[in-house]
Amino acid sequence: MGNLSNRLGILSFVNFGVLVLFSSRNNVLLWVTDWQYSTFILLHHWVGRLAILEAILHSLIFLRDWIVTNKLAKDQNLPYWWWGCIGTITAFLLLPLSIPVVRLNRYELFLATHIVLSILIFLGSWYHIYFKYMHQSGYETWLYIVFAIWGFDRLVRLLRLLRHGICTATITVIDKDYIRLDIKATVATGHVYLYFLNSRFWESHPFSVASTIIQNTKSESMGSDTPPEGLQTESLNNKMEPTVTSQPAEVAEPGMVFYMRTLNGATKALRARCHIQLLVEGSYGHHEDLSEYPTLICIAGGVGITACLPYLRAHCGSRYLYWGTRSQALATSMQPLTHLYEMEIAVGRRLDLASILEGQGGDFAVVVSGPASMVDETRQIVSMLARRKRVKLVVESFSW
Incomplete structure (x- = not known):
């Protein structure tokens, strides 16, 4: 013993x-x-x-x-x-x-x-x-x-x-659930960990970099629940059509753009501030090479779309984005980052994942980022499809 x-x-x-x-x-x-x-x-x-x-x-x-x-x-x-x-x-x-x-x-x-x-x-x-x-x-x-x-x-x-030093971020409130955070003159890719110096500076929180270019467009309307002219919100049963491009950007400069859902704790405290000093730890993560697949399907839920955007930018074949979100204001705010892709946005509704994936022909790759239920359903459908066709699944998620 x-x-x-x-x-x-x-x-x-x-x-x-x-x-x-x-x-x-x-x-x-x-x-x-x-x-x-x-x-x-x-x-x-x-x-x-x-x-x-x-x-x-x-x-x-x-x-x-x-x-x-x-x-x-x-x-x-x-x-x-x-x-x-x-x-x-x-x-x-x-x-x-x-x-x-x-x-x-x-x-x-x-x-x-x-x-x-x-x-x-x-x-x-x-x-x-x-x-x-x-x-x-x-x-x-x-x-x-x-x-x-x-x-x-x-x-x-x-x-x-130490690579990035102390940075200053600009905070824009989108609606009651989401905010946008811009950090100028500092660039990282993948995801980073942010240390908010206003409170609990020893804690770090992971966020995906939505864009390395900060754009302010004439068509942006932060916090509005009404989509600007040109933004199409597709129903689940309608045929997918590419969204119309937004107005040219007034300002485009290097930096990092983050979209965050404010929960309890550090992110909730950000809503009351316009600027904040923080530390940036990164870059982290890598993106799989999906170039061998002629078609890329990205499925996103809420701010999970930020993890899908790098795949959409890098892919040279057919690219389709299916995005489920509860916030029309979030969709409006992110239009400058999403208008280049064929997309379907479901505001306040569930995406019909079975119809989306089972209707795809040929070889294709699927990138999914969102709530656990969405990821699990996507994984189940792709596993069934993999029995009869060549399909690749990439799950982008943060786990603890």
Whole structure:
């Protein structure tokens, strides 16, 4: 039983390193593979559960063994025992505080407790080994690996932050749910992490870069629920037609444009401000090469459209955009970025995904970004279609 418990403890330490690696923004496996960051976050969740289960079993088996052999009364007062208890208990607490309802609805609480408890786990594990073996066993090597991965990730994050310095962003309220944020003279691609310096500057939030050109057009009407002349909102049953182009831009300059849905927390506080200072960490992410597919279908929900725009810009074949949004004002605001593509906009309605995808002929690629229900339905339909035709699915999402 002692051997079994020790093996479980070692496996838990090994998984700690994998756990930290998979959650790192600068995960070297992201550079080696073409996997999405959301894939590694999913693996991070399951490796974490395994590591915690192994730690709990390690402690329970030794506890049972110590009770049977009458060692508990002596060892429970020793430092190694208490630090082991601290590591195991904090690992157990990490599970209920990381469930989806907490991550999605109380992200700031999740982030703070996740960091604090993780530090206690690694600290408890370190002192547990130190006081038990005094560096004679080599078990601490696995913790060296954890600290090295964590330190490398933080160092690269700092370098990415210093690259852009302190930036000033202009905030435009679109409607009661969405805002637009423009950062001039700073360019990044893919997605970036923003640190808002007005409050909780230590927190970072990921956002897709909608455009690297800031445009102010005559046809823009921020906050209006009435589409400007030329903007077509197609019904689901109508034949797709390309939207009419907007008026030429008055101003076009390099920078970054973000569209955000304001929820509780940091994004909600932005609605009351016109300008804000922030830090930009990026660029992150990569876009798969879909040039071998003659047709590209992009399916977006809400501000998920910002993750689809780079694929639309890069593709040289036929490009179609299907966008479901609750806000006409958002569709109006984004017209300068979407008017070049054949598109169908469903405002306040669900897209008929089965009709859209099953009606496509030949080989095609599908990029989807939006609510989980939309992504799941798209994945199910594409999986069925892949049995009889060549089709590629790319999911763009941020997971926690």
